[in-house]
Amino acid sequence: MSTSGRPNFSEDTLQVLLDAFDPKRTLEADLLAIWPIIRDGVDQDVHEFWRPFGGRNTPYRLDQDEIAELVRRDVRYTELKFTGGLNAKLIAKMVRRGRASSKDRATEIAFTAGLLRSYHARHQRLFKAFVADPATLTRLTQSLYTLYALENSVLLNGAALQRADQELADAAEQRSKLQAIDRSQCWLEMTTDGIIVSANDNFLAAMGYSLKEIAGRHHAIFCFEEDRVSTEYAQFWESLRAGRFMQQEYRRRTREGADVHLQATYNPILDQDGRTVKIIKWATDVTAMRLAERKESDRAHRFRLEAETRRAAHQDTLAELADIVDNIGAVTRQTSMLALNASIEAARAGERGNSFAVVANEVKALSGRIKDATVQASAVLNLGQRSFGT
Template sequence: MNAVYHSHFNEDTIEVLREAFDPTGTLETDLLEMWPILQAGVEQDVRSFWLPFAGDTTPYRLCTAAIEDLIARDVRYTCEKFLGGLNQKLIGKMVRRGRASSKDRATEIAFTAGLLASYHARHLRLCAAFASDPPKLARLTHSLYALYALENSVLLNGAALERADQELRDSAEHKSKLQAIDRSQCWLEMTVDGIIITANQNFLSTMGYSLREITGRHHGMFCTEEDR
């Protein structure tokens, strides 16, 4: 399960995920608020999650030592989910888990079922803690399942997310190159008929015109009579 994965996603990718799963911007605050209630049951949740993968009688044949290592790792991972906020490193870890879960259909089903069971257990703890405060319970429950929806979506669509992230990186790199060209060179954009649409500041400064003065005019204005 030591697959290579993006350790840091493009910030634009993280922003897209925030807009999709945390449109009100309250998810991180709500997760921090519910953490004291959920913290005590984290190891139990994680252990229940990995139990179907343990022993020679399962298709995964994970030994006790391997299971304990995974449990310790996932306890830390769960703490990050609730305390660290939605960030590039966390999404990378979610994608890694998604790669591990997608090696076959049985593993994918086990991961998905285990994830849902762990969130359901956390929901029950919230219900017990905030039964006397229905508005708070409703708000925290909504945020808890928003995190579940985010995690499940990344688990199931990690490869697509990585492709989209790479496209954003490529787009940002292309934009950076264009900006470098704009800073270092003069350029003029025209129609096929030679009518000026726009120009960069280097061109305007070199020729001594403002953009308003040249827009809509023919590029021949910059040529001598002999060159026309």
């Protein structure tokens, strides 16, 4: 293992491989002797290796050009294994092939099975060449399968490295996501019986507790008395234990007895058999938002009351004005009658009534102007009444 905690397989392990698979350091010479015997069939071996990976009906969907390129490179790689010597560069190639094989379990199996088929085919050619020389056949066969064992070991280790790297990357991503949630939300971990196991700082701050004060106690400490004893609360826990996800806004009680509003999800955590093993609560404190909504609602209510008060006062004023206009109208009618009577009397008096007639005409003109003003006032009054729906 490296100091970073991840598996390590690098050039430094070449010596370990040689000590394990070629302690007498005879493998390279044997592989050089094997190569001329197996060389003519390598192209076919490599084609057979890659055949399961080609075509639209396979999971890998490699086309003919891609297969041809892989075969070309693999033929060269096979030659290096037998003629280039066991060196760090060759081991690195084996590791990369192992990493490539770790795409999924099926790919890894296909790689290892294809590798074994290739070595069996090469052993058949070796057997035909040395069937009359059992001692040489035995020695070279052992070296051939020693190379297979070494390559397969490195291949599997490369696959393990790739999986380990992916697991580390996934774990780092998961930690990052959890840290982001932890920074922005409240969470509470409980047993299936509602006993508190742990909580983050956001939750503790919202509820006014320390972790020491709540660990080992029941979730009910965050509920008001009417909620704790309710049938709904008992059914709530029955649903969670049954594995049902719960989500809504909940009113909860702080350590000091104040209201806290939490938009929360209660998440049953299941084991491999589908049994609920714990409950995780994720929540967002929406108390400030609810208080702001309540404050805005109160302000709107006050505004409506003030508007109603102003409306009532305005209606009272309009009513008073209506009375005044009616009175003025009555005076106008009476003044018009007086002017008419005065004109009649002036006419009866002849020349002696000339001065009286002048006064009667002025009264009549004044009455007309008052009538016009009364009509205008009535129109304005009607407009005001209509604007208030009266």
